[in-house]
Amino acid sequence: MQVCETIAEVREVVRELRNSGPVALVPTMGYFHEGHLTLMREAHRRFPVVVVSVFVNPLQFGPTEDLKTYPRDLERDLRLARGTGAAAVFVPSENEMYPEQFCTFVDLERLSGVLCGRTRPGHFRGVATMVTKLFNIVRPDAAFFGQKDAQQLQVVRRLVRDLNLNLEIVAVPTVREADGLAMSSRNAYLDPRERRAATVLYRSLQSAREAVVSGRRDLAAVQERLAAGIRAEPLAELEYAEILALPGLTPPGDDDSELLLAVAARFGRARLIDNVVCTVEDRHRRTS
Numbered sequence: 001m002q003v004c005e006t007i008a009e010v011r012e013v014v015r016e017l018r019n020s021g022p023v024a025l026v027p028t029m030g031y032f033h034e035g036h037l038t039l040m041r042e043a044h045r046r047f048p049v050v051v052v053s054v055f056v057n058p059l060q061f062g063p064t065e066d067l068k069t070y071p072r073d074l075e076r077d078l079r080l081a082r083g084t085g086a087a088a089v090f091v092p093s094e095n096e097m098y099p100e101q102f103c104t105f106v107d108l109e110r111l112s113g114v115l116c117g118r119t120r121p122g123h124f125r126g127v128a129t130m131v132t133k134l135f136n137i138v139r140p141d142a143a144f145f146g147q148k149d150a151q152q153l154q155v156v157r158r159l160v161r162d163l164n165l166n167l168e169i170v171a172v173p174t175v176r177e178a179d180g181l182a183m184s185s186r187n188a189y190l191d192p193r194e195r196r197a198a199t200v201l202y203r204s205l206q207s208a209r210e211a212v213v214s215g216r217r218d219l220a221a222v223q224e225r226l227a228a229g230i231r232a233e234p235l236a237e238l239e240y241a242e243i244l245a246l247p248g249l250t251p252p253g254d255d256d257s258e259l260l261l262a263v264a265a266r267f268g269r270a271r272l273i274d275n276v277v278c279t280v281e282d283r284h285r286r287t288s
C-alpha cells in the first residue's frame, strides 16, 4: 500500500494503479472504526483499486467546533486500511489542500441549509469543496460514502450531477455497535454514562420509523414524539429531530416516496448524528 502526502504523488500513483482496473475512492477524516473499514471493503469488493483519503478538513469545521481535538491516529489507520486491501492512502497536509491564496469554493444553494447545515453554517460548503477537490485529484470511477451522513450523501450526489462529474456515488448502510449506536470517530469522546445514554438516538429513530411504517400520516406528530424521546434522556442535548423528504430534504408531502428521519444531539462534548430512511413500500406495508 502506498502512502502519498502530495497531490503530485497521489496523481502519479493512481495513474499507475489504473493499469490494474477502475479506481474507487473512500474519503475519510481518519480515526478508523468498523464503518470506515466497511466502506473500504465494500469498495474493494466492487473495484480492483481502492484509494483512501485521510484529511481532517478544516473548512468543514466551525470556529467553535472540535477541529483541534478531533481524534487522530495515522499509524493505526494505515495498518487498518492496509488490512482491507487498499492500494493507496492519500494523507495531505492542510497547506497541500489549501495553499495561500486559495479562494474558490463549491456551494449548494439547496440541501445545505437544513439539518446539520442550519446548525453548522458553512459545513457543507467545506464538505462540497473538499470532495470536489478530491474527485479532481484522484479522478476515481466511483466514490463510497456512508448513509450515516445522509445529508452529506445527498449533497455529494447533487454536486456530482450539477457539475457533470464523471463518477458513480455508492452509498453504504450505517454500521452500528451491538446496541444500535451508529459508529463514529466522535464516540471516543463519550464517557461510560454518555455512551449508554447515546443509544437513545437509534432507539427513538426506530420507534419513529415504526410509527411511519404502521401508517401514521401525521408526520408532524411523529417528529414531535421523536424529539420528545431524545429530550427525555437527561444527558442528551437535542439539536434537531426532523422528518424530511428525499432526495431534496424538503418538507414531506403525501406523494414523497422516501423519507429521511434524522437527529443530532450532544452528549457531553460529543455531537452525534444518526438517521433512518423509510421508503414508500415501507409506508404502505401497514403492520396493522
Ligand code: AMP
Pocket: 027, 028, 029, 030, 034, 035, 036, 038, 039, 144, 145, 146, 147, 148, 149, 172, 173, 174, 175, 176, 182, 183, 184, 185
Ligand atoms: P468521517 O471520517 O467521519 O468523515 O467518515 C468518512 C466516511 O465514512 C463518510 O462517508 C461517512 O459517512 C462514513 N461513515 C462514518 N461512520 C459510518 C458508519 N457508522 N457506518 C457507515 N459509514 C460511516
